[in-house]
Amino acid sequence: MSADKVIQLAHGGGGRLTRELIEQEIVPRFGNGPLRGLPDGATLPSPGERLVFTTDSFVVQPLEFPGGNIGDLAVHGTVNDLSVCGGQPKWLSLALILEEGLSFSVLGRVLDSVRAAADACGVTVATGDTKVVARGQGDGIYVNTAGIGLALPEFTLGLERIREGDCVLVNGTLADHGMAVLAARQNMDFINGPRSDTGTVHRLVMAVREFGAAVRFMRDPTRGGAAAVLNEMVEGRELGILLKERNLPLAPATRAVAEMLGIDPLHAASEGRLILICASEVAPEILKCWRALPEGAGSVCLGTVTRDKGRVVLETVTGGRRLVDVPRGELLPRIC
Amino acid sequence: MNYIDEFRNPEVAAQFVRLIAGQGRTLAAQGLRVHIMEVCGSHTMAIGRYGIRQLLPENVELISGPGCPVCVTDPGYIDTAIALAGRGAIIATFGDMIRVPGSDSDLTACRSAGGDVRVCYSPSAAVELAQSHPDREVVFLAIGFETTIAPVVSIVGEALSAEVRNLSLLTAFKLVPPALSALLADTEIKIDAFLCPAHVSAIIGSRAYEPYAAKYHVPCVIAGFEPLDILYGVHGILGQVLKNEARVENQYARVVRPEGNPLAQARIAKYLDPVDAVWRGIGVIPASGLGLKPAFAAYDSEKKFGLPVRPGRQHAGCRCGDVIKGKLRPTACALFAKVCTPDHPVGPCMVSAEGTCAAYFKYNLPDERQGGVK
Structure with missing residues (x-):
């Protein structure tokens, strides 16, 4: 999509524009793993060990700041929460709440950062969701990520x-x-x-x-x-x-x-x-x-x-x- | 940051601490205790932040003074601001004011109940607010000491030249020298010397303290806000006490000039006249405030809306008044850290980031949170 396009309410309507948004912005970045074929939920291999599970929401303003943006922040925040619990991060969910009027170029940069950060952390974005709210009812982008990690047996923290x-x-x-x-x-x-x-x-x-x-x-x-x-x-x-x-x-x-x-x-x-x-x-x-x-x-x-x-x-x-x-x-x- | 680090040098600090300890011993040998009032709230915070109080000899005491503009604002002022919000005005204010208790309520509660209260980071924002809401009245809560008065009152000029007529100032400006005079005249308060404010002095100049030093025989030492500034200031004061001198000593010469800042002084004189002012806990001090000149009455909220500020009531147990005068350590107030905390402040000294009680709560170790009536 061209850089000057913006998010419309219809991008969250479940119809043609929603499909276009998912296919053009999400699938190319995250569509190769459990997200392939866009199932309603991710099917993950059971590692047969103890798991660590966490979630975090991100509402930072401004969306882009020196050193990062809301996208890599949303990955790091959840990955770090898993890590400090003595977990090895494996899978993330990615839920986006977009405000009508958000430019696709900002969205693209944020999603690129999500992808790069996830790759660097060795985690897979396994499932996700996108919603659109009317102008004035959100602040550009809100992101929620949940994460699952394997509990590392070496640590007994307390x-x-x-x-x-x-x-x-x-x-x-x-x-x-x-x-x-x-x-x-x-x-x-x-x-x-x-x-x-x-x-x-x-x-x-x-x-x-x-x-x-x-x-x-x-x-x-x-x-x-x-x-x-x-x-x-x-x-x-x-x-x-x-x-x-x-x-x-x-x-x-x-x-x-x-x-x-x-x-x-x-x-x-x-x-x-x-x-x-x-x-x-x-x-x-x-x-x-x-x-x-x-x-x-x-x-x-x-x-x-x-x-x-x-x-x-x-x-x-x-x-x-x-x-x-x-x-x-x-x-x-x-x-x- | 190099310029700051030089004023936080640990080795130099240790040398000053040794010198001050020596002065303390000489004073003790003469049976002397020295009560130094740090007038300014920023000094109070710096003293807490660097743990300076514990570095001083037992017979040298730092007493916090009335130098926090939020703390000395009378509850009646907040009552008037709430009343103006009730009449539909937008109340524009610096952040510290929104939690200061009035007689019955505060601006945070007023905002929750639908009052339009907005926090500004610069006085000019009030002018912009008035321009973007031409159908509303904007009232700016104009408080502060000499340091902030000139830039705040300058928005009257900005409003005049931009032909903004829906803006006014609810003024409660305060002047430091008359307060020092009132404290010195109060025989219940023991003050042997003043550690004079840094930024206020940059405006009024070091000469402003000369009459007080002479009349009351108190050393007045102007010091900056860095830890070495403060230690150097205390050292200077004790040096004067030991020689039985009482001079104005400007140790913040990198900023403060004898004559002060003539530009700021001219700006203040252009818009404002001296008025009697009510200080929370102290009462009325003659000519200790500044109000807009009659020529600018259209920008004076009290006159514009016919709603003069009347004295308010404070919480029955609150002893902020005694804290402000240096009569009581925060820790000796029955409400301190029990009923009155930064999360639930009862009095203004706990609200403001520069309030004495907030400084004690924030920085003092629990076993130093004991104190008493001085």
Whole structure:
């Protein structure tokens, strides 16, 4: 289809235009696997093991942002959720809710990104759905993906396995996605501005299977940022976490935007990061494995598990200490 | 970011902490305690964010002052804004205001009940809003200290030149120096020195504090918002106290000039006249606010709609007034962290991103969340 065509309500009507949309946009990209012949549901081989199953919806604005778009984000989000549960991602569903008036060129770019991200993650888009809503009733594109993965036997993850002295690792800079999207939304025009880190963590998980017994817990710091994830890990428990501000990995552009907007980067989302808690003995080994992968090149130890009951504490650059609280409310700009 | 990192250098910070500890010992040997008020909300937040309070000697105390424009806004102001929304006006406001409690309600509840309340990120957005809704009245909630007054009031000029007549300002501008004067005159409050605001000082200039330093014999040190700025500021204050001096010291000379920003001052003088203003918790301070000159009455919401702001009522147990005056630590308020939290704020000091209670809640370790009446 030509680039200037737009989605019409009839594209969701079930008639000729629906068929055209599916045949021209979906089938060429995803039609070779279980989607071949467009059955109502996907028939998948039973692996005879434990499965991991998750779902996530994506409503990001703007649809395209530095570093990615809603398409690769929708794949990475679900693949990462499966991965941090100790799963090997296998199949995805892809449900699109399109707004009347959406240009086919944007749709095409988003779907290309879905395909590229799925290929990179080794997952198959096995089933899907497309709906169209009237202009003003959606925001361009909403995407839902559900994912199925195989539970990796090497991992037994649980918050109750965390011990004092454990290390808190992350595979790269924090808050890049949150700051990139916020900067794009505020129309801040940067040269070398922040770029979203949207990406997959599944290879990082696969890479540390051999240390599985010493890996206590994994989580991806998305909404609410590292602060929310770390607080969840220790809330109501006998243990706490101590972070060092000097060790926080932050990209210069991300830090600059966070400073300008008065936002704590610990509160901002990442979309390609994995926070992993492990026994301190294996931490250097895991960091070494991760650093050998492009998505783990910036891996560092963020901090350690302490006996500081339920608290996440930051040792600041001045040597003071302060609480790292969970983010609250909307992210509001400064007024003076 | 290099320019920022220089002001967060851990080694230099450690040196300042050592110097301040030495000053603290000398003061202690003389039996002296020093109460330093940080006037500005941004200082309060930076002090919390970098854990600076715990780096100071036991006998050097930082007290948070009235420097958050949201916190000192009287509930009656919110009541008037809600009343104007009830009359069909679009209320345009900075985000922090929408959760500030009025006498009976707030703007969030007003919006849920159908009031048209919109959050703006720039005052000019209010002009655009008025232009795109020519059949509606747009009321901009014009609050702030010297830092924000000039750009906010400039929208009157923008509206005049664009012939926009459906816009008005509900003003509650506040001035810092008269508030310092009122605090110093209150014998119940112990203030030995001021850590003076950074950005407000950029507008009013360092000379503005000279009368207070002289009259009340309090050191006034202007400091920036980075951790080294603050430590350097405290060091400067203690140096003056040890020598029994009381001068204005401008340590934020990279931004603040003695005469301030004449352009902003001229802009303020063009549109605004001094008025008596009500400060939440403090009461009326003479000539501590600014209102639109009579020539711009058509852009003054109170005059345009005949709806003057009257004093409102605050929650019976709320002690934000005492917190704002530095009489009470947030942690000593019976509501703090129990009834009053950032998710369910009772008083304005917990609402604003720069409020003292919000800073204590957000950054202080639980075992430091004990405090008392000073």
